Amino acid sequence: MIRNTALAFASLVLLATPPSFGAERCRDAKGQFMKCPAPAPAAPKHCKDAKGKFAKCGTKGAMPM
DSSP: OHHHHHHHHHHHHHHHSOOOOSOOOEEOTTSOEEOOOOOOOOOOSOEEOTTSOEEOTTSTTOEEO
8 A cells, every 4th residue: 555655656756847858959940949049158256457456357458258
């Protein structure tokens, strides 16, 4: 009795979880499946000026590290 209950519970858990095969599924505007776009590269967090000191990124002469 307990074995049947445990087997039934395990089968319900397996059926309730969506399958994940490692690939994401993306859809276009028409609803068709397509290849997912690559994620954008992360922006640099720190920049240095020509003298080697930390500077605000986007200022003139600041280079990302």
